[in-house]
Amino acid sequence: MGLPEAHIVIVCLLAFLCIALAANHFRTVRQRTRVTEEILRERFRGNLLRSISHDLRTPLAGIIGTSEMLMNMTAQNDRRYPLIAGIHKDADWLHSLVENILSLTRLQDGKPVLNKQKEAAEEVVGAAIHHISRYYPEYEITVQVPDELLLIPMDARLIRQVLINLLDNAVKHTALQDEISVSVTTDQEDLQNNMYAVFAVRDRGNGIADSELPHIFQMFYTSRVKPDDAQPGIGLGLPICDAVVKAHGGSIMARNRTDGPGAEFIFKLPLEN
Ligand SMILES: Nc1ncnc2c1ncn2[C@@H]1O[C@H](COP(=O)(O)OP(=O)(O)OP(=O)(O)O)[C@@H](O)[C@H]1O
Numbered sequence: 001m002g003l004p005e006a007h008i009v010i011v012c013l014l015a016f017l018c019i020a021l022a023a024n025h026f027r028t029v030r031q032r033t034r035v036t037e038e039i040l041r042e043r044f045r046g047n048l049l050r051s052i053s054h055d056l057r058t059p060l061a062g063i064i065g066t067s068e069m070l071m072n073m074t075a076q077n078d079r080r081y082p083l084i085a086g087i088h089k090d091a092d093w094l095h096s097l098v099e100n101i102l103s104l105t106r107l108q109d110g111k112p113v114l115n116k117q118k119e120a121a122e123e124v125v126g127a128a129i130h131h132i133s134r135y136y137p138e139y140e141i142t143v144q145v146p147d148e149l150l151l152i153p154m155d156a157r158l159i160r161q162v163l164i165n166l167l168d169n170a171v172k173h174t175a176l177q178d179e180i181s182v183s184v185t186t187d188q189e190d191l192q193n194n195m196y197a198v199f200a201v202r203d204r205g206n207g208i209a210d211s212e213l214p215h216i217f218q219m220f221y222t223s224r225v226k227p228d229d230a231q232p233g234i235g236l237g238l239p240i241c242d243a244v245v246k247a248h249g250g251s252i253m254a255r256n257r258t259d260g261p262g263a264e265f266i267f268k269l270p271l272e273n
């Protein structure tokens with residue numbers, strides 16, 4: 001005797017359910033394998049990038065040092081001078097790229113090791129401006145820091161790199177005669193009344209297109225419209241700023257200025273360790 005119709009329907013439903021569960025399980029396992037493979041590939045890529053960058057540091061420092069020495073030994077009106085200066089500039093650009101890659105791979109490791117100490121705000125800002133002014137001596141950058149000494153817990157080398165990246169962008173997007181400024185203030189911001197140091201880098205360039213604003217902190221995002229004469233960018237500067245500031249427990253944001261043309265980048269660092 002055959003099963004009653006209701007039983008047949010139940011058996012069919014159960015069979016469908018089993019097939020669906022098995023398919024779902026299979027899909028989950030496949031997804032998990034894919035994610036694991038992706039993580040391993042990413043880690044391999046990170047390690048490769050880090051070891052290549054690390055190995056490039058020493059020869060690059062040698063090229064920078066030697067070209068600097070040759071520049072000092074050559075008169076500026078000598079026809080060889082611009083060639084040597086060109087080698088120096090390119091080597092230095094590569095050097096900052098290598099430093100950016102090393103910082104990013106270090107911060108992306110998940111356990112960033114910060115060498116935090118209390119540093120004077122004006123010294124870190126001064127060091128970043130000194131670095132930028134060596135390459136763009138014709139730009140004038142104004143500075144505003146509090147009158148009293150402001151000590152901020154930070155990894156000075158990394159925060160200096162953040163300021164260099166922001167100033168490098170400001171210089172790339174701003175005409176020579178136009179204003180670029182750095183300011184540091186303090187602010188009591190969140191619900192716990194924590195104090196923050198607030199750094200702002202402002203320029204009078206064309207600003208950032210609304211369509212680009214949501215993407216500029218993404219890795220390898222770089223504007224397709226390049227300012228004239230700009231060194232080629234690869235879109236690592238802002239992701240590094242973001243990673244460094246977050247590793248310090250701070251935050252960073254970008255917006256266009258409301259008091260005229262230009263962009264401003266503001267980042268905050270907690271004043272307590
Ligand atoms: N001050 C600024 N004014 C206008 N646009 C800016 C400014 N700073 C950044 N941007 C925009 O954000 C994009 C991403 O900046 P980011 O510093 O990450 O990369 P990059 O400068 O293109 O390359 P890299 O920093 O690696 O040399 C830039 O390509 C540019 O479009």
Ligand SMILES: [Mg+2]
Nearest residue numbers: 169233237238
């Ligand atoms: Mg940049």
